[in-house]
Amino acid sequence: MQMWKPFFCVLAVVSLGGVGCDSKPALDVVPASGTVFYDNQPIEGVTLTLVPQEGVKGRGGYAVSAADGTFKFQASPEAEGVVPGKYLVLFQKYTMPDGSPIPPGTSAADANFSNELSEVYSQPDQSPIYTTISDAGESDLKFELTARPQRRL
Template sequence: MSKFFCLGSLALAAFTVALTGCSGGTDVELVPVSGTVTVAGKPTEGITVTLLRQSGEGKQHFPYGKSDAEGKFTLKVSETESGAPVGQYTALFERWTLPDGSPIPEGQTPADSGAVNQIPQRYTDPSTSPETVTIAADGADNLSFDLKLK
């Protein structure tokens, strides 16, 4: 994967978080959304799940969450607002580490530390991600993604 693409993905992720974090509140109803992400069937900590709205109201919101040691995540649209708008989404995934696979040091950003995304490009690009989800009016508490690294 090219360094340019990695930096581009990082810039997009930073922009997304900044955009959602700067809003004064959502203008659409949010429903609770959570689930599990695994890699080859094993829970993996530190995977960021971001939903990209395919169309419709609420398209400016980018629900995101990060998996814990059990692979569980809960989505939010900002630091203070949990959930996601109802709709159809493409799911995108990232897991930034140092090139040797170790965590990024506290206080450093992926760009500062020379981090690499451990998730294959097909899962980070909206035009190639095979993962799509529908969030219904009653929310979703059982989303499940199993990523294949090869």
């Protein structure tokens, strides 16, 4: 029995080390998806960022729009969906200075990226766009951006 004591001690420590560890996100998230438009046309390559407003737990969420303008928010690379609540929404679409898409593998240090959307959409103190994600989630969010946006007053 004496030789088994170290084995049982190691087993106990290893077993307790996993207590409280879980791959589930720390906060409950719900699905949130939709479509982004620019001057009434679906737009590809827009990065959407959710900035939590008062009372919303967590860090918000992000998404990138597909060719048809659709997107799905995620709270982190491992967690698809976001915490329910009210968010300010920011939008950016980076391209090369000539307007062409950014080549794969290009870093910000290698290129002088340009945001194709009005700066109003990317500034937290100016963006006029908010959304609320319900406790059940959202599947039909619709954001309509224009070449001449109105600043938040």
